[in-house]
Amino acid sequence: MKQKSVRALMAAAILLIGTSAADAHIVAARLGDFYMGASHPLTDLQDVVLWIATGVLAGTLGASKGRWLIPVFPVGLLVGLPLGPLLGNVSTELADATMMLAIGMLLAAAAQVPTLLLCAIAFAVAIIRGAANGAELGPETDRLLYAAGLAYVGYGSITLTMALTVVFKRASDSATSWRAIAVRALGGWIAAIGLMMASLALAS
Amino acid sequence: MSAIRYLRLALLGLTLALAALIRPSALNAHEAAMGVIEFREVRPGAFVGRWSIEPSIGASRIDLRMPPHCFLRLPEMNCGQKGLVGPITISNLGSNMSVVLIKVIPIEGEPRSYTISTANPVATVLGTGAPTLEAWFELAKTYVNYGIDHILLGADHLLFVLGLIWIVGGGWRLVKTITAFTIGHSASLAATAFGLIGVPERPLNACIALSIAFVGVEIIKQQRGETGLTARYPWIVAFTFGLVHGIGFAGALAGLGLERRLLPAALLFFNIGVEIGQLAFVLLVLALIWAHRRLGAVVPRWGEAVPAYLIGSVSMFWFFGRLARVLAAI
Numbered sequence: 001m002k003q004k005s006v007r008a009l010m011a012a013a014i015l016l017i018g019t020s021a022a023d024a025h026i027v028a029a030r031l032g033d034f035y036m037g038a039s040h041p042l043t044d045l046q047d048v049v050l051w052i053a054t055g056v057l058a059g060t061l062g063a064s065k066g067r068w069l070i071p072v073f074p075v076g077l078l079v080g081l082p083l084g085p086l087l088g089n090v091s092t093e094l095a096d097a098t099m100m101l102a103i104g105m106l107l108a109a110a111a112q113v114p115t116l117l118l119c120a121i122a123f124a125v126a127i128i129r130g131a132a133n134g135a136e137l138g139p140e141t142d143r144l145l146y147a148a149g150l151a152y153v154g155y156g157s158i159t160l161t162m163a164l165t166v167v168f169k170r171a172s173d174s175a176t177s178w179r180a181i182a183v184r185a186l187g188g189w190i191a192a193i194g195l196m197m198a199s200l201a202l203a204s
Numbered sequence: 205m206s207a208i209r210y211l212r213l214a215l216l217g218l219t220l221a222l223a224a225l226i227r228p229s230a231l232n233a234h235e236a237a238m239g240v241i242e243f244r245e246v247r248p249g250a251f252v253g254r255w256s257i258e259p260s261i262g263a264s265r266i267d268l269r270m271p272p273h274c275f276l277r278l279p280e281m282n283c284g285q286k287g288l289v290g291p292i293t294i295s296n297l298g299s300n301m302s303v304v305l306i307k308v309i310p311i312e313g314e315p316r317s318y319t320i321s322t323a324n325p326v327a328t329v330l331g332t333g334a335p336t337l338e339a340w341f342e343l344a345k346t347y348v349n350y351g352i353d354h355i356l357l358g359a360d361h362l363l364f365v366l367g368l369i370w371i372v373g374g375g376w377r378l379v380k381t382i383t384a385f386t387i388g389h390s391a392s393l394a395a396t397a398f399g400l401i402g403v404p405e406r407p408l409n410a411c412i413a414l415s416i417a418f419v420g421v422e423i424i425k426q427q428r429g430e431t432g433l434t435a436r437y438p439w440i441v442a443f444t445f446g447l448v449h450g451i452g453f454a455g456a457l458a459g460l461g462l463e464r465r466l467l468p469a470a471l472l473f474f475n476i477g478v479e480i481g482q483l484a485f486v487l488l489v490l491a492l493i494w495a496h497r498r499l500g501a502v503v504p505r506w507g508e509a510v511p512a513y514l515i516g517s518v519s520m521f522w523f524f525g526r527l528a529r530v531l532a533a534i
Contacts, residue, residue, distance in 0.1 A: 031353060031356055031357060032357065035356070063498065063499040063500050063501075064500070066499060067499045067500060067501040070496075070499070070501050156488070156492060159492060159495045159496065159499070159501075160491060160492070160495050162495070162499055163494065163495030163496075163498040163499055164495075166498050166499065167498060
């Protein structure tokens with residue numbers, strides 16, 4: 001089972017690396033700026049890994065803690081979006097990597113994060129990624145529609161990831177159950193990706 | 205009140221907030237930005253072209269690319285002995301210009317039409333003769349994509365479907381209701397496309413907005429504990445309003461001037477595209493309802509009526525905007 005999960009995750013990672021942000025612009029030409037906002041984060045590995053990591057972390061802490069992220073995460077994206085143009089040429093790579101490393105380690109350690117801290121982490125991730133998505137907007141983009149699309153996909157992704165995690169890692173599972181170990185292993189991989197990304201960001 | 209009701213409220217609230225963001229101009233989503241250009245063969249291989257429907261962004265801004273052996277300088281086009289055969293494309297299709305129909309009127313044989321859209325930016329002219337398998341495949345690709353685009357950009361249609369999901373809930377009742385809506389809009393789409401019925405687009409769009417307001421009222425009734433028509437006979441309501449929405453879908457095909465022999469197939473593929481888009485939307489909504497249920501995420505009691513009133517407000521805003529366009533045209 002674990003091997004299957006590893007294969008599936010590797011295949012997903014390869015597919016995600018294979019796509020580029022240019023795909024989102026094809027969607028934009030076809031369906032407009034709302035759908036560009038909704039599809040843009042899904043074509044960026046940083047968004048995908050960080051959003052999943054945040055959703056999984058919230059899901060493992062239980063529905064009562066996780067549900068706060070349903071409003072917090074999209075609002076964070078909306079707050080971050082207008083900050084994007086202020087970034088200029090500054091990359092969010094190091095911040096992304098740091099958040100990945102932190103969330104990955106919390107998952108790997110199966111840490112019991114308080115609700116307030118969880119919301120703060122999710123809000124920080126959302127602001128960083130909102131700004132990163134906002135930095136790439138062209139002057140011809142309708143920012144209101146793009147923001148609506150981004151918030152919508154943020155809400156949908158985080159809600160579905162949390163719910164799937166709640167179903168996968170049941171509250172009754174012991175710390176040594178294969179499900180709990182699988183989540184911790186996933187956390188380890190996310191932390192490793194964060195560490196590699198941080199090294200690359202510091203080296204460049 | 206069950207948790208699922210709260211979840212639907214949350215979903216509706218979000219959708220309505222987003223719908224409200226869309227400007228009135230964008231809400232005329234079914235008055236597609238398109239242009240029609242005709243090429244009439246005046247002698248073998250030589251054509252005279254003209255825009256019969258000029259695109260809103262201006263004909264001069266359309267970068268039309270004909271097959272490499274054709275020399276185009278409007279109004280003239282010369283393709284030599286080889287004739288007009290090969291790929292046609294427009295390199296700058298975008299949100300301002302989504303569909304261009306190219307009509308070719310040869311000296312001999314039936315006129316032919318080719319649709320270039322952002323979903324299918326290249327049309328291949330195959331010359332005279334029966335359509336090949338490749339031609340059918342291209343037609344399917346074009347119109348399935350066009351149908352998906354049309355439903356995904358139709359905020360009013362999606363809002364109506366969302367309202368139905370809210371009233372009906374899940375399970376078989378929802379399957380029956382969505383099927384009734386599908387049968388309704390497929391029937392009227394076909395009838396309109398074949399010219400059996402004809403309704404002016406602007407008043408129809410106003411009626412579509414009213415149908416959403418009706419669903420809003422039905423939601424309020426349900427909240428008050430009254431059994432409305434939709435709650436009692438959801439498939440009848442879905443079928444009836446499906447007929448209205450189907451005529452609206454046909455508006456996207458009207459004016460494309462498709463060849464009569466290709467119309468049934470184009471209609472079928474377009475409808476398949478609409479169904480794919482609609483099904484994807486329904487599945488997404490159901491997945492989110494399931495996720496909310498799992499997370500126990502509920503909207504506070506004081507906010508439960510807000511989305512129902514928003515649905516009514518947004519639809520009436522659309523209705524008055526569209527009514528103003530009807531009155532302006534008189």
